[in-house]
Amino acid sequence: MTKIELRSLDLEEMEALMREINEPPFRAKQLAQWIHQKGVESLGQIGNFSQNLKNKLGEYSKITVLKLVKKQVSRDGTEKFLFGLEDGNFLECVLMRYRGTKSKQRNTLCVSSQVGCAMGCGFCATGLSGFQRNLTAGEILSQVYTVNNYLKDDNEIIGNVVYMGMGEPMANFANVLKSIRLLNAPYGQNIGIRRITLSTCGIVPKIIELADMDLDLVLAVSLHAPTDNLRSQIMPINNKYPLKELKKACLYYNQKTGRRITFEYALIEGFNDAKQHAKELAHYLRRLFCHVNLIPVNPVVTEKYQRPDQKKIKEFLAVLTDGGIEVSIREERGTDILAACGQLRGKVVE
Ligand code: SAH
Numbered sequence: 307m308t309k310i311e312l313r314s315l316d317l318e319e320m321e322a323l324m325r326e327i328n329e330p331p332f333r334a335k336q337l338a339q340w341i342h343q344k345g346v347e348s349l350g351q352i353g354n355f356s357q358n359l360k361n362k363l364g365e366y367s368k369i370t371v372l373k374l375v376k377k378q379v380s381r382d383g384t385e386k387f388l389f390g391l392e393d394g395n396f397l398e399c400v401l402m403r404y405r406g407t408k409s410k411q412r413n414t415l416c417v418s419s420q421v422g423c424a425m426g427c428g429f430c431a432t433g434l435s436g437f438q439r440n441l442t443a444g445e446i447l448s449q450v451y452t453v454n455n456y457l458k459d460d461n462e463i464i465g466n467v468v469y470m471g472m473g474e475p476m477a478n479f480a481n482v483l484k485s486i487r488l489l490n491a492p493y494g495q496n497i498g499i500r501r502i503t504l505s506t507c508g509i510v511p512k513i514i515e516l517a518d519m520d521l522d523l524v525l526a527v528s529l530h531a532p533t534d535n536l537r538s539q540i541m542p543i544n545n546k547y548p549l550k551e552l553k554k555a556c557l558y559y560n561q562k563t564g565r566r567i568t569f570e571y572a573l574i575e576g577f578n579d580a581k582q583h584a585k586e587l588a589h590y591l592r593r594l595f596c597h598v599n600l601i602p603v604n605p606v607v608t609e610k611y612q613r614p615d616q617k618k619i620k621e622f623l624a625v626l627t628d629g630g631i632e633v634s635i636r637e638e639r640g641t642d643i644l645a646a647c648g649q650l651r652g653k654v655v656e
């Protein structure tokens with residue numbers, strides 16, 4: 307019998323589990339708190355359950371744990387975790403610590419939603435390494451719980467979660483949504499929904515679905531090029547959902563939710579970084595309630611994609627600003643340990 311993964315269950319499902327083993331429903335609430343709030347790593351750590359109940363639970367269920375294979379710390383303090391999964395696959399997640407004056411710092415964790423990615427974007431290390439499988443909701447959440455357990459020693463906590471690690475979240479939408487709801491649950495981490503960001507390469511029907519759900523999260527869309535011709539060269543998904551359709555879906559998202567969309571644009575030297583491209587981008591973004599995040603492309607396995615120099619980046623930014631577009635340049639973090647955008651591969655490399 308395959309055991310049920312407790313970290314993938316919400317409160318209702320835990321209630322059903324308790325019914326099945328003839329336990330009162332209040333036990334489910336307690337279990338949910340142990341699993342999703344305290345992040346226990348074994349049933350043995352549950353304080354207020356009898357040994358008998360723990361044994362019963364153990365027959366039916368288990369707690370997914372991530373095995374730390376490697377932790378790297380960047381010059382800028384960014385930490386990258388390589389975790390081993392039960393089936394021998396690996397995943398990576400990235401912790402960005404923000405030092406301030408508050409006693410409990412709100413750190414950001416960038417989580418993976420899949421092992422690898424099937425979308426095949428040419429500039430992305432995850433895309434270049436192919437697709438292995440979807441992560442379960444419990445495996446997605448385990449990244450947060452495990453890192454939070456480390457942070458407890460420093461009296462720190464994860465306050466923001468961004469789905470920008472390995473994988474395309476909208477290609478594993480059900481598990482991703484479940485993990486988001488559980489992060490937000492009061493019996494779990496209680497992370498405000500507006501502190502959660504989902505980044506997608508532009509799976510149009512899922513953007514529409516998300517708009518209809520009225521989830522107040524932050525939506526980021528990886529755009530990276532202002533014309534179909536250019537975008538299709540680096541993002542195969544554009545052949546399926548070209549820019550015109552993507553814009554329609556984004557407008558719908560704006561209208562339906564009243565929320566601003568972040569567009570990510572990786573600046574690649576000699577490819578999409580000319581003033582003309584900036585003008586085309588400003589034109590494309592007309593009528594959209596949005597913000598543009600420029601990311602000077604990070605070096606990945608191939609030499610093909612280089613970042614433009616500062617002057618070029620500033621010029622690009624100026625054209626957008628003049629066009630009335632809100633824009634910022636993403637602060638670079640963790641490039642020295644291959645922890646920056648698009649550099650995650652989930653492989654053990656020496
Ligand atoms: N699959 C999702 C989320 C993960 S990638 C998506 O594509 O949106 C997170 C962000 O990093 C995306 O905007 C992605 O396009 C970008 N990215 C990928 N490779 C990059 C690289 N080499 N340099 C800079 N950004 C990159």
Ligand code: SF4
Pocket residue numbers: 423424425426427430431432433434471472473474506507528648
């Ligand atoms: Fe997948 Fe996103 Fe990388 Fe594209 S950029 S290959 S969608 S992870």
